[in-house]
Amino acid sequence: EIVLTQSPSSLSVSPGERATLSCRASQTITSTFLAWYQQRPGQAPRLLIYGASSRATSIPDRFSGSGSGTDFTLTISRLEPEDFAVYYCHQYGSSPQTFGQGTKVEI
Amino acid sequence: QLQLQESGSGLVKPSETLSLTCTVSGGSISRGAYSWTWIRQPPGKGLESIGYIYHSGSTYYNPSLESRVTISLDMSKNQFSLKLNSVTAADTALYFCARGVTIFGIDPWGQGILVTVSS
Numbered sequence: 001e002i003v004l005t006q007s008p009s010s011l012s013v014s015p016g017e018r019a020t021l022s023c024r025a026s027q028t029i030t031s032t033f034l035a036w037y038q039q040r041p042g043q044a045p046r047l048l049i050y051g052a053s054s055r056a057t058s059i060p061d062r063f064s065g066s067g068s069g070t071d072f073t074l075t076i077s078r079l080e081p082e083d084f085a086v087y088y089c090h091q092y093g094s095s096p097q098t099f100g101q102g103t104k105v106e107i
Numbered sequence: 108q109l110q111l112q113e114s115g116s117g118l119v120k121p122s123e124t125l126s127l128t129c130t131v132s133g134g135s136i137s138r139g140a141y142s143w144t145w146i147r148q149p150p151g152k153g154l155e156s157i158g159y160i161y162h163s164g165s166t167y168y169n170p171s172l173e174s175r176v177t178i179s180l181d182m183s184k185n186q187f188s189l190k191l192n193s194v195t196a197a198d199t200a201l202y203f204c205a206r207g208v209t210i211f212g213i214d215p216w217g218q219g220i221l222v223t224v225s226s
Contacts, residue, residue, distance in 0.1 A: 001170075033210075033212070035211070035212030035213070037212075037213075043218075044203055044216035044217060044218050044219055045154070045203075045213075046216075047211065047213065047214040047215075050211040051210060051211075056211065056214065088153065088154055090154075090212055092207070092212050096156055096167075096169045096170060096171075097156040098156065099153055099154040099155070099156070100153070101153045102153050
């Protein structure tokens, strides 16, 4: 099983600032089957990024993903109030699919 | 627009069977190379993949749960279901159904249903 380790576990930033979230895999992820999700309190996760760097439909361009192999990054360029949430990375190239433990982005 | 909605019992006694159904609207579960997926999230914790099923009926279960899990399809009702037997308090979680897409990951998700295991 591929273990995904996210860092930091929480991140305090101000609106308008940049946030950089990391996801490291215990093994190389097949064909960059790496996604990022946003989960606001009381809501289901929402797909932000797939294939490591492609934005999902209707996701603002302040969200960007990068990386390959075992190291991946989600960057939020200018934080808006609605971006304060928990973010999860997810690998779906190997079974069982696994998720990171999450990074909470706080004001 | 595809939407998924979980339903089922929110309270299950220890050692009994958890049963949930996901109703899909806005698209057919019998079409496309999608996996119909169950994921859970214990209170205050992260996400765990339970397993998924294709419209062909083939399934994959997380090895950590495989001995207790069954996922099935009902194409006539455009639903898929989860059964988890011999539950314990550790199975208390928010259970999500979702669509898996080979290149996208998981999208969309249902809103989730809280299942508590307690006597």
